[in-house]
Amino acid sequence: MNAGAVMVKAEAVRKSYGRFEALRGVDIEVARGEVVVIVGASGSGKSTLLRCINHLEKIDGGLLWVNGELVGYQQKGDKLYELNDRNIARHRESIGVVFQHFNLFLNMTALENVMAGPLQVKKEKRDSARASAVQLLERVGLKDKADAYPAQLSGGQQQRVAIARALAMQPKLMLFDEPTSALDPELVKDVLDVMRDLAQQGMTMIVVTHEMGFAREVADRVVFMDEGAIVESGSAAEVISKPKHARTKAFMSKIL
Amino acid sequence: MNAQPGTHEEGGERVRAIPARHPGRWVATIVAAFVTILVVIGFATNKNIHWRVVGHYFSDNAILHGVVETLVLTALAMAIGVVLGIVLAVMRLSPVPLVSSVAWVYIWVFRGTPVLVQLLFWGAIALFTGQHPAVGLPLTHIVFFHVTINTYIGLFTAAVLGFGLNEAAYMAEIVRAGILSVGEGQTEAAQSIGMTRLQALRFVVLPQAMRVIIPPTGNETISMLKLTSVASVIAIPELLNVTETIGERTFQIIPLLMVASIWYLMMTSVLTVGQFYVERHYARSALRVLPPTPIQRFRALLSRNMLRARPEPPMFPLGREHR
Numbered sequence: 001m002n003a004g005a006v007m008v009k010a011e012a013v014r015k016s017y018g019r020f021e022a023l024r025g026v027d028i029e030v031a032r033g034e035v036v037v038i039v040g041a042s043g044s045g046k047s048t049l050l051r052c053i054n055h056l057e058k059i060d061g062g063l064l065w066v067n068g069e070l071v072g073y074q075q076k077g078d079k080l081y082e083l084n085d086r087n088i089a090r091h092r093e094s095i096g097v098v099f100q101h102f103n104l105f106l107n108m109t110a111l112e113n114v115m116a117g118p119l120q121v122k123k124e125k126r127d128s129a130r131a132s133a134v135q136l137l138e139r140v141g142l143k144d145k146a147d148a149y150p151a152q153l154s155g156g157q158q159q160r161v162a163i164a165r166a167l168a169m170q171p172k173l174m175l176f177d178e179p180t181s182a183l184d185p186e187l188v189k190d191v192l193d194v195m196r197d198l199a200q201q202g203m204t205m206i207v208v209t210h211e212m213g214f215a216r217e218v219a220d221r222v223v224f225m226d227e228g229a230i231v232e233s234g235s236a237a238e239v240i241s242k243p244k245h246a247r248t249k250a251f252m253s254k255i256l
Numbered sequence: 257m258n259a260q261p262g263t264h265e266e267g268g269e270r271v272r273a274i275p276a277r278h279p280g281r282w283v284a285t286i287v288a289a290f291v292t293i294l295v296v297i298g299f300a301t302n303k304n305i306h307w308r309v310v311g312h313y314f315s316d317n318a319i320l321h322g323v324v325e326t327l328v329l330t331a332l333a334m335a336i337g338v339v340l341g342i343v344l345a346v347m348r349l350s351p352v353p354l355v356s357s358v359a360w361v362y363i364w365v366f367r368g369t370p371v372l373v374q375l376l377f378w379g380a381i382a383l384f385t386g387q388h389p390a391v392g393l394p395l396t397h398i399v400f401f402h403v404t405i406n407t408y409i410g411l412f413t414a415a416v417l418g419f420g421l422n423e424a425a426y427m428a429e430i431v432r433a434g435i436l437s438v439g440e441g442q443t444e445a446a447q448s449i450g451m452t453r454l455q456a457l458r459f460v461v462l463p464q465a466m467r468v469i470i471p472p473t474g475n476e477t478i479s480m481l482k483l484t485s486v487a488s489v490i491a492i493p494e495l496l497n498v499t500e501t502i503g504e505r506t507f508q509i510i511p512l513l514m515v516a517s518i519w520y521l522m523m524t525s526v527l528t529v530g531q532f533y534v535e536r537h538y539a540r541s542a543l544r545v546l547p548p549t550p551i552q553r554f555r556a557l558l559s560r561n562m563l564r565a566r567p568e569p570p571m572f573p574l575g576r577e578h579r
Contacts, residue, residue, distance in 0.1 A: 103445035120455055
């Protein structure tokens with residue numbers, strides 16, 4: 001496939017947990033530099049889709065490409081060969097993930113969290129890793145918290161460190177899994193500001209969120225998911241303000 | 257307590273709060289002090305202890321060698337226990353069924369039989385394998401090499417192996433509990449920045465598991481230090497063996513047992529202090545403020561008592577709500 005303009009491509013992706021079908025054939029294409037916001041009720045498959053894109057979950061059917069490479073598999077002729085741990089890890093380097101519950105490494109300071117990837121995965125020199133980590137912390141407004149442990153930071157600060165940690169690997173794609181859902185309301189803005197900056201700098205982003213204001217302002221496209229499938233997709237104005245589908249209408253009327 | 261408007265002055269006058277009385281605590285204190293004095297006098301005046309003999313043998317060369325032997329045996333056994341324990345814990349969590357089964361069976365055997373039995377087995381290993389056991393492929397005639405088991409050198413090695421392999425089974429369960437105590441999110445985050453499962457274990461999961469692993473490991477070390485006394489049954493010259501020998505030779509059994517007890521107490525005390533500081537080090541990831549060290553606590557106590565004889569009872573502003 002042509003990797004030039006397309007960052008993520010999913011074809012009929014399916015995923016089940018036991019009998020529960022989390023994804024029932026999802027097709028989606030995300031262009032390079034595009035910001036896609038996925039909305040939907042809990043259990044609609046939004047998070048599962050993100051986790052599949054990063055191969056934290058193995059898909060049960062369909063095909064999934066990131067940056068022109070199949071996720072978790074290698075195609076030779078008409079056969080797909082599952083990749084080993086090392087190759088999957090190499091693929092993940094170019095995909096940054098920001099989790100709902102931050103998942104900062106609790107045994108490391110903020111600075112060490114940001115340095116961990118460059119040091120252990122990219123085998124960078126300590127000095128240069130430290131210099132770029134300090135820069136990244138400055139970018140998310142937390143330079144003065146470099147030596148704080150996660151337990152000493154507020155949720156909003158932790159999430160911004162988590163974003164810096166993901167950016168330290170110089171990802172081509174950033175996935176955000178409800179990045180503000182676990183935050184106190186007054187801390188949400190700082191995190192969204194950082195994400196908005198990132199979008200303006202041309203980062204390709206897939207964001208699962210309930211922040212409709214952010215979606216209206218930043219999203220190139222809003223995708224509504226329900227029961228493991230994409231129901232409706234279009235500009236923020238179309239999907240949020242004038243939804244066509246009955247299920248989208250019902251969802252929007254509840255949260256707006 | 258209510259401030260009555262009208263009967264008191266207007267506004268936030270202050271009222272002294274009186275701490276509750278605890279007569280029961282005074283009774284308990286007196287009883288405990290009485291028992292303590294009895295025990296101390298009993299030990300100090302007991303003629304059978306022969307404190308001068310205790311003092312004489314306390315730093316005896318043979319005893320000191322026994323102390324060193326005990327420490328070396330403890331250190332080696334714990335080293336084997338910790339390293340093999342980590343390997344076994346990781347094996348038990350392996351997705352490969354045979355690998356986790358092997359670890360399970362190992363733990364089952366070594367935890368399920370008394371360490372004394374294992375020690376006697378290792379001590380008599382030559383009877384089990386023969387003097388020159390062959391290493392090769394079983395059920396074939398292929399032999400790589402023959403080993404010579406020297407019964408004398410074998411004894412110390414036997415003790416180290418006996419204690420170490422037994423300890424590994426216990427350490428494996430401790431390490432496994434530690435690994436399981438670290439949330440799956442930490443591994444996922446590590447993988448999301450491109451770490452392999454092994455890297456995630458090494459740099460993220462194990463350092464955090466240490467907080468759960470360290471306290472029981474400290475207890476295991478202290479237990480091991482005392483458990484090494486069992487090695488006297490296979491004639492290892494450790495502390496208890498040496499003191500017993502001297503005691504029987506000089507008919508001073510009780511004084512020499514006192515010597516051994518005091519040495520064991522001193523060694524376990526040092527280990528306990530070490531354990532406190534190691535635990536404190538690994539608590540960083542979970543606590544916002546570290547608990548004070550005993551020295552810090554002592555200093556705080558001193559400075560408080562220097563400034564004023566008794567802590568001041570708290571003062572509550574009252575009557576403000578009636579304005």
